[in-house]
Amino acid sequence: MTLRKVIYTPDGALVTGEGGRLDRLRSVSERFARTSELVWCLFIRDFSGRYRQSILGIAWALILPLATVGVFLLMNRSGLVTLGEVGVPYPVYAMTGLTYWTLFATGVSACASCLINASSMLAKINFTRSALVFSAAAQGGVEFLIRGLLTGAVFVSFGSTPHSLALALLCTLPLFLFTLAVGFILAIVGSLLRDIINALGTLLAGLLILTPILYPVAAGSPLATLNTYNPINYLIGFPRELILYGTASMLAAFLASATFSVLLLLVGWRLFCVAQTRVVERI
Amino acid sequence: MSEEPLISVERLGKKFGKSLKHNMLYGVADLTRDFLGQSRRGATLREGEFWSLEDINFQVRRGECLGIIGPNGAGKSTLLKLLNGIIAPDQGRVEIAHRVGALIEVGAGFHPMLTGRENIFVNGAILGMSKEEIGKKFDAIVDFADIGAFIDSPVKHYSSGMYVRLGFAIAAQVEPDVLLIDEVLAVGDAGFRSKCYNCIGHLASRCAIVFVSHAMAAISRLSTRVLVLDHGRAVFHGQPPEAISCYHRLFDARVQPSRQGLGTARIHSVEFIDASGRKVRSIRQGQPLGVRLAVYSQVAITNVCLDLVFVSLADEVVAECNSQLSGMSIDLMANREIQVLALIDSFSLNAGDYRLSALVLSADMVTHYDWQKDVASLEVCADRVGVAGQQYRAQWTIEERASMDSKEAR
Numbered sequence: 001m002t003l004r005k006v007i008y009t010p011d012g013a014l015v016t017g018e019g020g021r022l023d024r025l026r027s028v029s030e031r032f033a034r035t036s037e038l039v040w041c042l043f044i045r046d047f048s049g050r051y052r053q054s055i056l057g058i059a060w061a062l063i064l065p066l067a068t069v070g071v072f073l074l075m076n077r078s079g080l081v082t083l084g085e086v087g088v089p090y091p092v093y094a095m096t097g098l099t100y101w102t103l104f105a106t107g108v109s110a111c112a113s114c115l116i117n118a119s120s121m122l123a124k125i126n127f128t129r130s131a132l133v134f135s136a137a138a139q140g141g142v143e144f145l146i147r148g149l150l151t152g153a154v155f156v157s158f159g160s161t162p163h164s165l166a167l168a169l170l171c172t173l174p175l176f177l178f179t180l181a182v183g184f185i186l187a188i189v190g191s192l193l194r195d196i197i198n199a200l201g202t203l204l205a206g207l208l209i210l211t212p213i214l215y216p217v218a219a220g221s222p223l224a225t226l227n228t229y230n231p232i233n234y235l236i237g238f239p240r241e242l243i244l245y246g247t248a249s250m251l252a253a254f255l256a257s258a259t260f261s262v263l264l265l266l267v268g269w270r271l272f273c274v275a276q277t278r279v280v281e282r283i
Numbered sequence: 284m285s286e287e288p289l290i291s292v293e294r295l296g297k298k299f300g301k302s303l304k305h306n307m308l309y310g311v312a313d314l315t316r317d318f319l320g321q322s323r324r325g326a327t328l329r330e331g332e333f334w335s336l337e338d339i340n341f342q343v344r345r346g347e348c349l350g351i352i353g354p355n356g357a358g359k360s361t362l363l364k365l366l367n368g369i370i371a372p373d374q375g376r377v378e379i380a381h382r383v384g385a386l387i388e389v390g391a392g393f394h395p396m397l398t399g400r401e402n403i404f405v406n407g408a409i410l411g412m413s414k415e416e417i418g419k420k421f422d423a424i425v426d427f428a429d430i431g432a433f434i435d436s437p438v439k440h441y442s443s444g445m446y447v448r449l450g451f452a453i454a455a456q457v458e459p460d461v462l463l464i465d466e467v468l469a470v471g472d473a474g475f476r477s478k479c480y481n482c483i484g485h486l487a488s489r490c491a492i493v494f495v496s497h498a499m500a501a502i503s504r505l506s507t508r509v510l511v512l513d514h515g516r517a518v519f520h521g522q523p524p525e526a527i528s529c530y531h532r533l534f535d536a537r538v539q540p541s542r543q544g545l546g547t548a549r550i551h552s553v554e555f556i557d558a559s560g561r562k563v564r565s566i567r568q569g570q571p572l573g574v575r576l577a578v579y580s581q582v583a584i585t586n587v588c589l590d591l592v593f594v595s596l597a598d599e600v601v602a603e604c605n606s607q608l609s610g611m612s613i614d615l616m617a618n619r620e621i622q623v624l625a626l627i628d629s630f631s632l633n634a635g636d637y638r639l640s641a642l643v644l645s646a647d648m649v650t651h652y653d654w655q656k657d658v659a660s661l662e663v664c665a666d667r668v669g670v671a672g673q674q675y676r677a678q679w680t681i682e683e684r685a686s687m688d689s690k691e692a693r
Contacts, residue, residue, distance in 0.1 A: 003287070003289075003380055003381070003460070004380070004381035004382075005378055005379060005380055005381055006368060006378075006379055006380075006381055007376055007377070007378045007379075008365065008368055008371060008372055008376065008377040008378075008379070009371075009372065009375075009376045009377075010322075010371065010372055010373055010374060011322060012371070013368060013371075015381065017381070033413075034408075034411065034413065037408055037413060037414060038408045038409065041404060041405045041408040041409075042405070042408075042409075044405075045394050045397060045401070045405045046394075048397070048401075049394045049395075049396040049397055052396040052397075052437070053396060118392075120391050120392075121391045121392040121409065122369070123364075123369065123391075124369070124385070124387050124388050124391040125369075125385065125391055125392060125409055125410065126367045126368045126369050126383065126385070127409050127410070127411065188314070192307055192310045192311055192314070193307065193311070270318065271314075271318055274314070274317040274318055275314045275317060275318070277368075277369070277370055277371040278310055278313055278314055278317065278371070279310070279314075280369055280370060281299075281364075281369075281370040281371075282306050282307070282310045
């Protein structure tokens with residue numbers, strides 16, 4: 001058996017010594033299995049590490065989303081929200097949107113700082129670094145599931161029933177891919193230019209207000225025009241309409257946004273691959 | 284050995300930026316170029332950049348251990364990072380076996396809140412082991428780390444020794460083709476260090492080792508060849524004893540003599556001489572050494588004390604030769620120079636480079652007439668470097684060779 005070797009040159013790394021195509025396929029699938037195991041390990045490490053040494057422990061994962069539900073119920077009772085007709089009780093509308101938004105916002109912010117948080121490890125160990133981004137994006141996924149359950153409870157308490165749930169969940173995938181894509185790009189750019197991480201919280205808050213997530217946007221308004229070019233609008237709006245009304249109006253735009261997400265993911269992935277060693281030496 | 288090398292490094296170069304701002308700007312520029320698939324213009328230095336490593340060439344085969352030594356900032360750690368694939372070269376190439384183990388600040392990636400047990404699995408996965416693999420080696424890891432009941436405590440409660448032991452135990456289980464070691468043997472107690480040596484000795488026959496250390500004793504024990512780096516360049520590549528003395532000579536140029544004291548009596552010259560009276564700057568360990576001093580005084584001083592102090596590279600005072608303590612009485616006359624010779628029968632300091640400070644003191648050793656720091660330097664040569672500062676060349680005799688039977692009979 002020939003020895004597998006790696007060649008590092010200024011133009012990147014190259015693995016040699018793999019025999020035929022079958023051998024290469026096996027090594028790729030082996031690497032994939034290892035990486036997914038690593039992603040899982042890192043995810044569990046961060047998730048369970050975060051809630052240690054706190055009295056409430058894992059309950060924290062529920063408390064913050066519960067607080068949001070409380071706020072919306074209170075706003076609804078007080079009649080504060082008069083944002084126009086959405087066809088369903090407002091808390092149901094807002095919570096559904098917010099659940100999707102969480103997937104994006106939590107995932108993206110975790111990705112943006114994941115390389116910097118692991119800087120000591122990156123500087124000393126050679127491992128599959130993309131695992132850090134995947135496991136950070138998975139945090140968004142978990143937050144999404146937890147909020148999803150609570151939103152289900154809100155549905156029940158208002159006597160609403162979700163439509164086409166399975167299809168809507170399937171249509172969440174493009175949003176996750178979009179999150180990963182932005183995550184890969186921010187992980188790289190954010191660790192070179194720390195400004196991005198400082199500004200990210202504000203940027204996300206602004207984006208949440210500009211995107212029709214907590215309220216519908218009146219057709220023809222400047223905000224609506226702006227949102228025509230906002231992929232998140234469709235990536236969240238489409239599955240939400242499926243859940244709330246059973247039909248969705250923006251199929252073409254959703255498909256275009258999904259395609260855009262896939263392309264952006266390819267770009268982000270390539271950026272990450274070519275840039276990772278550059279970034280590690282500057283972290 | 285006819286086997287192909289496990290590591291081969293050709294014309295390897297790496298540059299870094301001096302300031303954070305340059306780093307950031309060049310980083311973005313390089314990234315853009317990489318992303319667009321343009322080749323890097325790695326060979327030229329941009330403003331504010333310097334070569335951290337330049338034109339490094341070597342090969343390491345299975346069973347060999349390459350020691351890397353050099354002053355701080357010579358590029359040793361950069362070289363290990365390049366070999367490990369953590370950073371990419373700007374010039375040349377590194378060809379290295381796929382399975383690389385690294386004992387470089389072990390324990391990186393531990394989560395302080397998780398227990399030792401949990402961290403073993405996470406860290407193992409980071410180092411590329413599968414869950415079954417770690418499961419199989421779990422007992423060996425715990426055994427090696429020797430942390431007993433603490434295995435289920437969060438690692439933030441570990442002592443620094445336990446932390447390193449656990450990290451080393453995991454890293455040592457990787458079974459690599461190439462092992463990179465950076466100064467890990469400097470930590471831990473004696474028991475752990477002996478374990479580490481045994482572990483490395485066990486791996487040495489099966490893999491190629493690259494070993495960075497400031498401990499010359501460890502370098503002289505483990506290395507089959509040594510590369511000496513200085514300011515990013517290879518200044519020597521060869522056998523350990525020559526390499527170690529080359530490393531020592533690097534410091535000679537950096538020694539800055541300094542002078543304090545009243546100045547009424549002064550040491551005019553200091554030289555080392557060997558048994559035959561020749562002036563030398565290096566001697567074999569265990570040979571006689573003479574130190575010849577010329578001392579001039581403006582005033583008469585009775586019963587003056589001449590003191591010679593030997594200081595190691597690590598700035599430790601390792602030996603002293605004091606005329607008062609030797610019971611020698613020396614008187615200085617006004618405006619006269621005297622020549623003094625101090626002869627040491629068998630100069631038995633550990634192999635290494637030493638600087639000499641010479642002092643002229645009053646009889647009670649309180650008044651300092653002259654105090655010359657680093658006035659001369661001396662190299663002590665030996666085939667092997669010992670651990671302790673003093674190396675006694677004892678007379679070794681075997682007095683009895685008892686058989687197992689007679690021992691048991693007792």
